[in-house]
Amino acid sequence: MNGTVLIQSLIGGLGIGSIYALVAIGYSLVYRTMGLANFAHGNILMVGAYIGTVFYVSMHTNFIIAIIISSILIGILGMVMERILRPLGKMDLIYMMLGTLGIGIVLQNLAIIIWGTDGIAVQYPIKNEPWVIGNISISPYTLVIICASATVVLALQFFLHKTKLGLAMRSSAQEKEMSLVLGMNVNLMNALTLGLGSVLAAIAGVMVGPVFYVSPDMSSSVGIIGFAAAILGGFGSIPGAIIGGLTFGVLQTMVATQVSEWSQVIAFVIFVFVLIIKPSGIVGERVVDKI
Amino acid sequence: MLDIRDLDIYYGKVHAVKGVNLSVEEGELVSILGANGAGKTSILKAICGITKAAGGQIYLNSKDILNMKPHKLVKQGLGYVPEGRKIYPLLTVKENLMAGAYHRKDRAGIAADLERIYEYFPILKTKSKVLGGNLSGGQQQMLAIGRALMTKPKFLILDEPSMGLAPSVVGQIFQIIGQLRKEGMTILLVEQNAFHALTISDRAYVLETGRIALEGSEQELKNNNQVREIYLGM
Ligand SMILES: Nc1ncnc2c1ncn2[C@@H]1O[C@H](COP(=O)(O)OP(=O)(O)OP(=O)(O)O)[C@@H](O)[C@H]1O
Ligand SMILES: [Mg+2]
Numbered sequence: 424m425n426g427t428v429l430i431q432s433l434i435g436g437l438g439i440g441s442i443y444a445l446v447a448i449g450y451s452l453v454y455r456t457m458g459l460a461n462f463a464h465g466n467i468l469m470v471g472a473y474i475g476t477v478f479y480v481s482m483h484t485n486f487i488i489a490i491i492i493s494s495i496l497i498g499i500l501g502m503v504m505e506r507i508l509r510p511l512g513k514m515d516l517i518y519m520m521l522g523t524l525g526i527g528i529v530l531q532n533l534a535i536i537i538w539g540t541d542g543i544a545v546q547y548p549i550k551n552e553p554w555v556i557g558n559i560s561i562s563p564y565t566l567v568i569i570c571a572s573a574t575v576v577l578a579l580q581f582f583l584h585k586t587k588l589g590l591a592m593r594s595s596a597q598e599k600e601m602s603l604v605l606g607m608n609v610n611l612m613n614a615l616t617l618g619l620g621s622v623l624a625a626i627a628g629v630m631v632g633p634v635f636y637v638s639p640d641m642s643s644s645v646g647i648i649g650f651a652a653a654i655l656g657g658f659g660s661i662p663g664a665i666i667g668g669l670t671f672g673v674l675q676t677m678v679a680t681q682v683s684e685w686s687q688v689i690a691f692v693i694f695v696f697v698l699i700i701k702p703s704g705i706v707g708e709r710v711v712d713k714i
Numbered sequence: 715m716l717d718i719r720d721l722d723i724y725y726g727k728v729h730a731v732k733g734v735n736l737s738v739e740e741g742e743l744v745s746i747l748g749a750n751g752a753g754k755t756s757i758l759k760a761i762c763g764i765t766k767a768a769g770g771q772i773y774l775n776s777k778d779i780l781n782m783k784p785h786k787l788v789k790q791g792l793g794y795v796p797e798g799r800k801i802y803p804l805l806t807v808k809e810n811l812m813a814g815a816y817h818r819k820d821r822a823g824i825a826a827d828l829e830r831i832y833e834y835f836p837i838l839k840t841k842s843k844v845l846g847g848n849l850s851g852g853q854q855q856m857l858a859i860g861r862a863l864m865t866k867p868k869f870l871i872l873d874e875p876s877m878g879l880a881p882s883v884v885g886q887i888f889q890i891i892g893q894l895r896k897e898g899m900t901i902l903l904v905e906q907n908a909f910h911a912l913t914i915s916d917r918a919y920v921l922e923t924g925r926i927a928l929e930g931s932e933q934e935l936k937n938n939n940q941v942r943e944i945y946l947g948m
Binding site: 441511587590591593594598600601602603605606607608609 | 763764783784786787788789791792794796800801802803804805809812813814816865867933
């Protein structure tokens with residue numbers, strides 16, 4: 424692999440990796456707060472991508488407006504999900520996980536009924552003629568994805584660490600009963616977390632539309648890699664999700680430049696290898712020495 | 715201030731609290747003493763609304779709070795220092811304290827209370843950026859008390875604040891509780907350390923397998939033969 428190809432696939436990998444990172448953060452947020460692996464997350468992403476696409480492609484709204492509308496609707500969907508899952512969680516966590524699986528299947532089939540299985544091609548929202556610097560050619564949209572994702576992550580960190588509601592969400596994730604007694608509505612915090620995680624998926628789904636087709640397959644293609652990225656980084660950790668997502672993106676792109684049809688397989692082989700060496704994931708260290 | 719009548723609590727078939735009557739007047743410090751499994755924590759959790767009672771009434775300031783949602787109680791002036799401290803391990807000391815102020819909107823008051831708690835427990839100020847989970851047991855207990863005080867409670871309940879602490883730290887914790895009482899706070903204290911608890915209490919109840927076995931003033935209980943033998947080891 425020469426230097427030009429390396430740099431080019433690195434940038435391309437960071438672009439798609441940013442998308443995986445957003446998806447992975449959604450998984451981790453929900454896991455941290457509710458102890459729940461949300462198996463509907465990929466399906467939510469796909470529905471979010473379709474909603475955005477319907478507005479952008481069919482109704483010709485501005486791309487950013489399409490992202491915002493999709494985020495709002497998907498955020499509400501995430502909060503409604505908490506209400507559906509709550510009674511299951513009272514029985515057992517495993518029922519709640521199965522609940523997410525069920526919701527995912529329903530969303531998947533609804534999407535196929537409404538939009539079919541063919542997939543929709545989405546136009547780039549900006550002129551995407553590659554920038555050529557020396558031998559390296561860069562797609563401007565890749566840079567847009569990287570910058571937009573970074574902005575979203577920074578806004579999320581600001582919300583979680585600098586606002587009262589963010590503090591309450593982090594508290595409720597750690598000590599549920601104590602948080603109740605301190606006046607925090609823990610059910611609402613769970614709903615907000617699921618809503619927020621879903622918004623991240625919607626943003627990722629709409630943004631990635633012009634790169635891939637928007638199709639029901641996104642649930643598995645983007646959703647599963649996001650899940651794997653969250654595990655790779657250390658399930659439940661936000662920095663871990665970012666590192667895991669970017670790693671997956673870069674790996675996949677680099678492998679693809681060499682042996683295209685094997686890119687997924689090789690990325691997953693490396694994934695398994697990392698987890699054998701470090702089962703808690705890359706960042707999955709105990710942050711606290713003793714509890 | 716607090717009035718509990720005929721409180722019954724069941725866990726499945728286990729009758730953990732059996733018709734308990736208990737009251738705390740404004741400005742009083744009242745202790746509940748009792749052996750392991752007597753039902754002390756169950757009573758406190760019922761007051762906080764995190765354990766459901768099967769029967770009875772709990773009045774706080776003449777308001778029936780038994781069926782109130784737990785997250786609404788803090789607005790009634792209820793502060794809680796739970797058994798085992800239950801601090802937030804992954805939040806910093808300062809964030810733990812600020813979590814106590816979640817329901818408040820008076821910025822100036824919150825800042826003033828934070829400073830006051832740092833005066834009570836200077837170590838918390840030194841460690842304000844350390845994660846709660848990395849504190850020692852005694853420091854965590856101070857943090858749990860500080861967090862409860864950040865809610866600006868009128869009525870404070872503490873569940874075995876001396877549990878698992880070195881004698882010197884126990885002394886410090888009881889001194890602070892005594893000081894809070896002198897400043898006019900109404901307090902309900904659950905303890906197994908009967909000597910320390912009685913010394914700072916106005917009155918106390920002795921709970922045995924879910925029933926009130928004895929009640930009386932600090933002096934009455936300290937002079938009671940049964941209490942002297944079982945709880946004070948004299
Ligand atoms: N969640 C629960 N499920 C079932 N039984 C419980 C539960 N919590 C408490 N119990 C039982 O209820 C009884 C009273 O328990 P409780 O925790 O109130 O006692 P305690 O006086 O606080 O004891 P300790 O001094 O050990 O803290 C015990 O027999 C206990 O086993
Ligand atoms: Mg107890």
